[in-house]
Amino acid sequence: MMSLQQEEDHLRTNSEFEGIVGQTTLMRQMFSYMLRVAPHYRTLLISGETGTGKELVARAIHRLSPRASSRYVVLNCSAVVEALFESELFGHVKGSFTGASQDKLGLFEHAHTGTLFLDEIGDMPLSTQSKLLRVLQNQEVQRVGGLTVRKVDVRVVAATNHDLRAAIAEKRFREDLYYRLCMVEIKTPRLAACMEDLPLLERHFVGRFALQYGKELRGLTERAQIQLSRHRWPGNVRELENVIGHAGMMTMTNMIDVQDLPPYLQAPGLEQLRPHADTLKLQERRLILQALEEAGGNQTQAARNLGVSRDRLRYARKKHSIETPDSARRARATGA
Numbered sequence: 083m084m085s086l087q088q089e090e091d092h093l094r095t096n097s098e099f100e101g102i103v104g105q106t107t108l109m110r111q112m113f114s115y116m117l118r119v120a121p122h123y124r125t126l127l128i129s130g131e132t133g134t135g136k137e138l139v140a141r142a143i144h145r146l147s148p149r150a151s152s153r154y155v156v157l158n159c160s161a162v163v164e165a166l167f168e169s170e171l172f173g174h175v176k177g178s179f180t181g182a183s184q185d186k187l188g189l190f191e192h193a194h195t196g197t198l199f200l201d202e203i204g205d206m207p208l209s210t211q212s213k214l215l216r217v218l219q220n221q222e223v224q225r226v227g228g229l230t231v232r233k234v235d236v237r238v239v240a241a242t243n244h245d246l247r248a249a250i251a252e253k254r255f256r257e258d259l260y261y262r263l264c265m266v267e268i269k270t271p272r273l274a275a276c277m278e279d280l281p282l283l284e285r286h287f288v289g290r291f292a293l294q295y296g297k298e299l300r301g302l303t304e305r306a307q308i309q310l311s312r313h314r315w316p317g318n319v320r321e322l323e324n325v326i327g328h329a330g331m332m333t334m335t336n337m338i339d340v341q342d343l344p345p346y347l348q349a350p351g352l353e354q355l356r357p358h359a360d361t362l363k364l365q366e367r368r369l370i371l372q373a374l375e376e377a378g379g380n381q382t383q384a385a386r387n388l389g390v391s392r393d394r395l396r397y398a399r400k401k402h403s404i405e406t407p408d409s410a411r412r413a414r415a416t417g418a
Contacts, residue, residue: 093236100142101287104279106273119266120146125218125275127263128241135327136241137201140268144197146342149237152196160202167210168226172217178227190234191225197237203263204244204255223276229310273315273322280311283319288327288338299330302338309340309347334366334388334398367402370395
């Protein structure tokens, strides 16, 4: 097992840490902070914009902690009906309310000796916040409708994309709960603040989707990289992941180009980076014709050369009215 100093040295020479990609100063600082708090925290707050990887950070900290072999339990606070919050967290006994047909174990008991991740904690109702605070203070839970108090040993990681200090000022979040949670706070950086990491992230997602789609994707063309570098990324890394996933499906070659990106990234004002749509269609048709010719009419080989499936090639042939390999060779010979 590496010492903390060895782990810190490892960070300086690697672009990926616990599945999170980044080499900028902000990302390295976050990784270092994660290493330092993982062995010791009881409660932890992760804050950052939507799409910055807060859950990835939470899972990584659990894996780095002494609780790594225990359960990691997740609750998305924004997806729970207010009336059921206490039952979800603390459990209930049979007959405690309409529909409680049997005893139910709460997530705190389920996560005993492990980690409970409370995502979007800013959406938790005030009434539940007070009960959560008691559990964090006493490490005890009482099921809804029950009389027995049960001891629990749970580390709690909470995450939010809200400004909790503003929520406190507006009486939407308890100040005492905030300070109980944020003895340690980790902030996940915006992608716009770590643009030097963009090429790393692009390669990471291209590799992932190449494997997922079974395509021989090699990367992005220079003009596609320029296009992405000019975007402001309001959706952060999650938006980039979706963009590369979309483009990886759309591309007919092993290189992602501008025309493969989602339409909103083929924006007005950047026309100099991409030819007219009609020209793109013509280029795509010629590429298919060339691949079929070089493969001697063998559609399986042509699809392999293009880095796409045979079904995808068949669809493209129909779209461009290339009916058979023979007609492709004839069309190529006539300069179509």
